[in-house]
Each structure stands twice: as structure tokens, then as C-alpha cells.
Amino acid sequence: MAQATRRRMPKRSREQTRALMLRAATELVCEGVSDPGDPGVSAVLAYVQLTEVAARATAIVRSELADALGAEITPITTGAIYQVWPNQSDFQADLLFHLAELDAASGPGISEVEQIVREAVAAATPLPELIAAMIEQSFRHTRDSAVFYATLSLYPRCGNVRVREALAHGDEQFADAIRPVWQALLDGYRLRLRAPYTVDDLAVSIGAILEGCALQWRRKPAWTADPLGDPDVSLPTRLAQMVFTQMAEADDVS
Numbered sequence: 001m002a003q004a005t006r007r008r009m010p011k012r013s014r015e016q017t018r019a020l021m022l023r024a025a026t027e028l029v030c031e032g033v034s035d036p037g038d039p040g041v042s043a044v045l046a047y048v049q050l051t052e053v054a055a056r057a058t059a060i061v062r063s064e065l066a067d068a069l070g071a072e073i074t075p076i077t078t079g080a081i082y083q084v085w086p087n088q089s090d091f092q093a094d095l096l097f098h099l100a101e102l103d104a105a106s107g108p109g110i111s112e113v114e115q116i117v118r119e120a121v122a123a124a125t126p127l128p129e130l131i132a133a134m135i136e137q138s139f140r141h142t143r144d145s146a147v148f149y150a151t152l153s154l155y156p157r158c159g160n161v162r163v164r165e166a167l168a169h170g171d172e173q174f175a176d177a178i179r180p181v182w183q184a185l186l187d188g189y190r191l192r193l194r195a196p197y198t199v200d201d202l203a204v205s206i207g208a209i210l211e212g213c214a215l216q217w218r219r220k221p222a223w224t225a226d227p228l229g230d231p232d233v234s235l236p237t238r239l240a241q242m243v244f245t246q247m248a249e250a251d252d253v254s
Contacts, residue, residue: 007072021081021091022098050078053078054078055075093162093166097165104173110174114184135206138206139213139236175203179200182203190252194249
């Protein structure tokens with residue numbers, strides 16, 4: 001029986017290596033969050049071993065390039081990681097920022113919510129319907145996001161400066177992304193926020209509702225069902241509508 005031909009991994013730049021290792025580590029982190037055992041959620045990054053990251057990076061490259069190369073690809077070693085990060089603690093610090101950025105960039109489904117707002121304004125959709133569509137989309141995205149749950153495990157470590165900076169960086173990215181979406185809604189429906197509330201206050205309030213209800217849903221989905229019995233609406237939608245009503249007013253109010 002002929003032996004499989006082995007080919008060397010394609011050469012990657014330092015940045016390509018960084019992106020690959022962060023991708024492999026993120027997959028491991030998110031899998032740890034889904035693990036029903038005790039370790040992953042309480043100290044998710046402490047269990048991300050560099051040998052596992054290298055093995056996952058190898059699997060990623062093999063799945064993407066095996067058909068093209070038509071040969072077995074040699075494994076990536078931890079040496080590739082150390083070409084980018086001097087030690088494991090530096091790698092974990094970079095991974096913190098990467099996770100926070102992923103959470104900010106993807107949640108809660110900002111691009112989808114932006115599309116919902118744009119289409120609703122153009123179609124003159126009743127405001128309560130628009131808010132419901134926004135919140136339901138955002139709630140589904142948040143409660144199903146492995147990255148969201150992974151970042152939660154970092155909050156107890158906010159005494160660490162690097163952890164605090166990583167989470168703050170993610171929060172700032174999210175605020176920058178969601179602020180114009182809420183502003184477009186206000187402008188499209190000729191509304192403004194009552195003083196002293198700001199768009200950031202609105203975004204933080206709605207975000208807190210979504211994240212808190214996602215945790216409740218994770219423990220017991222029935223707790224986030226619509227109290228009025230509408231199967232297409234959830235408790236966070238009702239709460240968000242109440243918050244919005246309290247904060248917003250017609251723009252022609254003197």
C-alpha cells in the first residue's frame with residue numbers, strides 16, 4: 001500500500017499566522033463555552049493550550065487546502081505561535097482583544113439590524129413593529145452567540161488591566177457601530193431623545209436588556225417568553241419598547 005505523500009505547509013506571513021492562530025484559539029474557546037463540564041466557563045482562556053491551538057490551526061488549513069494540494073499537509077507546531085507571540089501570556093492577551101473585537105463586530109447582529117431599520121423607514125413601518133423586529137433579531141443573535149458567552153467569562157477578571165482594556169475596547173467598537181443605527185431610526189421617525197438622555201444611553205440600556213435576557217434564556221428559556229402571549233415577541237422586546245417610549249419624544253416638541 002503506497003504511503004500518502006506529505007507536503008509542507010504553505011508559507012504564511014506573520015499577520016497570516018496571527019490570524020490563523022487566533023481563529024483556531026477562538027474555535028477552542030467557543031467550544032469550551034458549550035462544554036457542560038465545570039472548567040471552561042469559569043476560566044476559559046486558562047484551558048486554551050498552545051498545542052491545541054496549533055492542532056486546530058492544522059485542521060483548519062488541511063480542511064481548506066487538502067483538496068487543492070492533493071496531499072497530506074504536515075502539522076503546524078507551537079513554534080509558529082512563538083514566531084508571533086514571545087510567550088503564552090502574550091498570546092492570551094492578544095486573544096482577549098480578538099474575542100472582544102469579534103463580539104463587538106458581530107453582536108447583536110448589527111448589519112442585520114441596520115438593514116431592518118433602513119427598510120422599515122423606507123416602508124413607513126409602524127414604530128412598534130420596527131422595534132420588535134430589531135430586538136427579536138438582536139435577541140436571537142445574542143443568545144445564540146458562543147463568542148458572547150465566551151467573553152462573559154472574562155468579566156470576573158476585570159481587576160486585570162489587560163482584561164479591562166480588552167472589554168472596554170470591544171464596548172467602544174460596539175457603541176461606534178450601533179450609534180448610527182439608533183440615530184437613523186430616530187431621524188427616520190422624526191424623534192429625538194428627551195434630555196438628558198443620549199443615543200449612547202439608549203444603546204447601553206437596550207444592550208443591557210438583551211444581554212441580561214440572553215443569560216436568563218440560557219438558564220430557562222420560558223423566562224424570556226412574551227408575558228402577553230405573543231409567540232413572535234419576547235420579553236426583551238416588551239422591555240425595549242418601554243425604555244424607548246420613556247426616552248424618546250417627537251422632534252417638534254418645543
